[in-house]
Amino acid sequence: MPATVMPSLRYRNAPAAIEWLGRVFGLRKNLVVSDASSGIAHAQLSFGDGMMMLGSVRDNQ
Numbered sequence: 723m724p725a726t727v728m729p730s731l732r733y734r735n736a737p738a739a740i741e742w743l744g745r746v747f748g749l750r751k752n753l754v755v756s757d758a759s760s761g762i763a764h765a766q767l768s769f770g771d772g773m774m775m776l777g778s779v780r781d782n783q
Contacts, residue, residue: 729774736762736778743767749774 733739740762743749749767757763761778768774 726772728772731774731776732779733762733776734779736765736776739776740765740767 737760740751740754744751744767747769749769752766752768752773754765755763757778759778763777765776766773767776
């Protein structure tokens with residue numbers, strides 16, 4: 723059975739990162755949830771059968 727890895731990353735400018743990842747690598751936006759400070763609380767991007775999650779940098783884990 724193939725292994726599935728779903729990386730979860732945080733970016734200082736998550737909205738710009740989402741656009742860049744889509745433009746450069748062809749990742750598709752599945753879900754993008756904004757937070758109260760114009761950042762990203764949670765986003766899911768996919769490419770084929772793979773997916774990555776990302777959000778804005780925060781002071782917590």
